[in-house]
Amino acid sequence: MPVFHYRASDPGGNIIQGTLEAREERLVVLHLQQGGLIPLRVSAEEAKPGGWQISLSWRRTRRVPQSEVVHFTNELAALLKAGLPLERSLQALLEVTGGKGIKGVLSQVLRDLQAGKSLSEALSRHKVFSPLYVSLVQAGETGGFLEVALARLGDYLKTVSEFKSYLLTALIYPMVLAGVGSLSLILMLIYVVPRFESFFKEMGQTLYWSTSFLLALSKAFRSYWWVGGLLLALGALIFIRLLRTPKGQLMVDRAKLRAPFAGDLTKRISAAFFAKTLGTLLNNGVPLVGALRVVTTSVPNRFMARSLEGVQKEVEKGQPLSALLKKVGLLPELFLQMVSIGEETGHLGEMLLSAADSLENDARAAVRRMLALLEPLLILIMSLVVGFIVVSLLMPILNLYDISF
DSSP: OOEEEEEEEOTTOOEEEEEEEOSSHHHHHHHHHHTTOEEEEEEETTSOTTSSOOOOOOBOOOOOOHHHHHHHHHHHHHHHHTTOOHHHHHHHHHHHOOOHHHHHHHHHHHHHHHTTOOHHHHHTTBTTSOHHHHHHHHHHHHHTOHHHHHHHHHHHHHHHHHHHHHHHHHHHHHHHHHHHHHHHHHHIIIIIHHHHHHHHHHHTSOOOHHHHHHHHHHHHHHHSHHHHHHHHHHHHHHHHHHHTSHHHHHHHHHHHHHOTTHHHHHHHHHHHHHHHHHHHHHHTTOOHHHHHHHHTTTOSOHHHHHHHHHHHHHHHTTOOHHHHHHHHOOSOHHHHHHHHHHHHHTOHHHHHHHHHHHHHHHHHHHHHHHHHHHHHHHHHHHHHHHHHHHHHHHHHHHHHTTOOO
16 A cells, blocks of 8 residues: 655644555545645655646647537546546547537547546646646546546536626626717717707807817817727737736736726635635645645736735645735635634635635625616716717707797
8 A cells, every 4th residue: 555645734833744554645635634634745655756746738729618628527527427438438529529629639638548648647738728627637537536526627617617607798788888878979979060060150159168179079089080099009909918918917917906896806706716726626635735836827817826826835834824815915804714714624625615605606796786886877977978968069059049048
């Protein structure tokens, strides 16, 4: 029976090291968790220093939709659960898969398996499979519960995909409303206001300041629209170039966290991804240090991910995770309290998943509240602008006929 070296932390933050005989690494992790300890690093005697290793040598592939990855994961888990061998399962999926992107990926994965590579090694060559995906597959292979790990991974990917779709769908109506309103105002400045301009010149009377401002704005827009278009295109180009640089990405993501209304929502969403990813990894037998290494690459906000990079090294020294996350200062207080309780009770994985569900519900409620305010606010702004245009055009006409307004 192989001997595993482990490094763990108790609820008080004390480091405990030792060895334990077990058939597989997963049993060592479960044994430590049942004893109220938090596994930091588990490695077999023959393992190389550095503990949990993940291959990140990615291979350039076609773009594969996330829905196809979720479908592949669930189908593979079902076939393995039915007792079909891994290679035969992949061959069956390859025959029924219609997407060219995922079909090419599966063909290469199958060839790698036939060449003697493990499934996690074969998947790590393709960018479509995230470090989280590869880590869970690796944990399932090591512990002998690959079909269970794939089933949990499929549920995780489906939940994350549905949450992202919900956020995107919720923002469609306000974006359409703002776009249609802006287009209506532009058409009024181009076609409606100029028709009144010649009429006002024939009147020969002094115009109100609002009418003069509206006519000047319409004339400037019709004469120099290309300047606005050029500035808009230049600003979009600068913003895109900025997003392609690491420094620019950090600046944009930091601005998201500090935004007056959207900042709190961004923190909740990032914390939900962090909690769900880390909790899923821990519940599948991945040690805490290795799990944190993967999680820092999975947080959607790059500024928060950069802030969490130092947490992994301090946790390996025995520092409590909750205290380190609190020092980061970017995570909700309720989430920090749940992490602290999880460390004290030795059920960190379960508490993280509970925190992720709570944060996701809070984020959905925050989105609904924001939309409840944003939609009438947009309508009110458009109504005021249109009302200003109409009144500015009608006031000289009413004044001409001595109609009090």
